Amino acid sequence: KNQVEQSPQSLIILEGKNCTLQCNYTVSPFSNLRWYKQDTGRGPVSLTIMTFSENTKSNGRYTATLDADTKQSSLHITASQLSDSASYICVVSARDAGNMLTFGGGTRLMVKP
Amino acid sequence: EAQVTQNPRYLITVTGKKLTVTCSQNMNHEYMSWYRQDPGLGLRQIYYSMNVEVTDKGDVPEGYKVSRKEKRNFPLILESPSPNQTSLYFCASMTGQYSPLHFGNGTRLTVT
Numbered sequence: 001k002n003q004v005e006q007s008p009q010s011l012i013i014l015e016g017k018n019c020t021l022q023c024n025y026t027v028s029p030f031s032n033l034r035w036y037k038q039d040t041g042r043g044p045v046s047l048t049i050m051t052f053s054e055n056t057k058s059n060g061r062y063t064a065t066l067d068a069d070t071k072q073s074s075l076h077i078t079a080s081q082l083s084d085s086a087s088y089i090c091v092v093s094a095r096d097a098g099n100m101l102t103f104g105g106g107t108r109l110m111v112k113p
Numbered sequence: 114e115a116q117v118t119q120n121p122r123y124l125i126t127v128t129g130k131k132l133t134v135t136c137s138q139n140m141n142h143e144y145m146s147w148y149r150q151d152p153g154l155g156l157r158q159i160y161y162s163m164n165v166e167v168t169d170k171g172d173v174p175e176g177y178k179v180s181r182k183e184k185r186n187f188p189l190i191l192e193s194p195s196p197n198q199t200s201l202y203f204c205a206s207m208t209g210q211y212s213p214l215h216f217g218n219g220t221r222l223t224v225t
Contacts, residue, residue: 031210043117043203043216044156051211089156093210100210101146105155 002027004104023073023090031095119217134189136204145187149200194224
């Protein structure tokens with residue numbers, strides 16, 4: 001069964017600090033991995049999409065890495081801001097014609113002043 | 114503006130009273146899907162549609178119906194809502210396997 005596990009479940013950091021969120025997956029055959037940011041009560045918003053051949057991708061202060069061999073990804077947030085407080089969801093897409101997306105449970109990040 | 118529009122944003126209803134949550138996208142996306150989100154459980158897929166007249170069950174389809182008669186619309190139907198369907202629902206769409214999923218702003222449903 002395809003699974004996506006995220007860690008930690010929650011994280012509190014001080015404004016200005018960096019942090020790294022983890023995502024491990026067992027989705028096969030792998031197509032791509034996505035990171036989404038979800039503000040409380042709102043729909044998730046896409047941050048990055050990485051395919052098998054991409055090791056890293058940045059979107060402003062967000063940098064995602066992918067190790068397809070170990071089936072791990074990380075999302076690094078640099079110089080955190082209060083507006084980074086949100087849930088971050090890892091989603092892995094499988095290369096088949098059926099149900100393509102497997103969602104992780106998310107990491108809830110709180111940035112404190 | 115490219116968007117996924119869900120209606121209503123909030124809905125309170127009683128057990129057994131049929132309801133429909135509408136979802137419309139203006140991006141000509143082929144793929145559309147519905148999710149529910151409950152505290153501690155993350156997003157769980159209810160149904161998805163790869164194209165017009167093509168729908169399939171997700172992880173938690175029991176108690177829900179969908180239809181895809183035209184590309185832009187993908188309504189979620191609860192024939193006989195029950196309190197365990199109280200949740201936050203999201204509709205989403207995307208062009209294809211390598212494109213981002215665009216989410217609506219959600220519908221908060223309460224069934225009493």
